[in-house]
Amino acid sequence: TLSQHPDKNLHKIAHTRSSTGPLAERVRPNQLCDVIGQESFLPESPLGRLLVEDNLPSLILWGPPGSGKTTIARIICRVTKRYVVKISATKAGVKEVRIIIEEAEKRCALCQPGTVLFLD
Incomplete structure (x- = not known):
């Protein structure tokens, strides 16, 4: 128990x-420091510093089920100051992803915060 x-x-x-x-x-x-086994995301790591500075580049989380990908993505979405779009990979198609990218490009052209696409 x-x-x-x-x-x-x-x-x-x-x-x-x-x-x-x-x-x-x-x-x-709820915090990256609480995720066990993902030292590359700790605040003192290069990737952790980029996250703290809200300066993450494109990022793909890959690994077996239960390795913390969704948890890490949710934490990143929560701590970033970027616009967040969450969609299901099993329900969304290429058309929906293209629309999201076009909208992100429009926001970028207007000097608005970048976009995090959380495709789970």
Whole structure:
């Protein structure tokens, strides 16, 4: 059980978030420093510094299921000052992605913040 987990804070985290959602959502890390096994995103790393400075280049997260890709993407979307578009890769087609890119280019031309496309 969570109360017996070595990380005593996990129990508190799970109960402070919505108790109606899945457990995985309730205990999902909210900060990059809480994501285990992804040292390349720590604030002192080159990639972590780019994120802190909100200066991330194009980025593709790749890895097996359960490796933290979605968690990291959600954290990036939350901490960035960029416009965020989230779409499902299984539901969206090339046409929708092209429209999103065109809209991002228009925002860029108007000197608005860049766009993060979260394609999950």
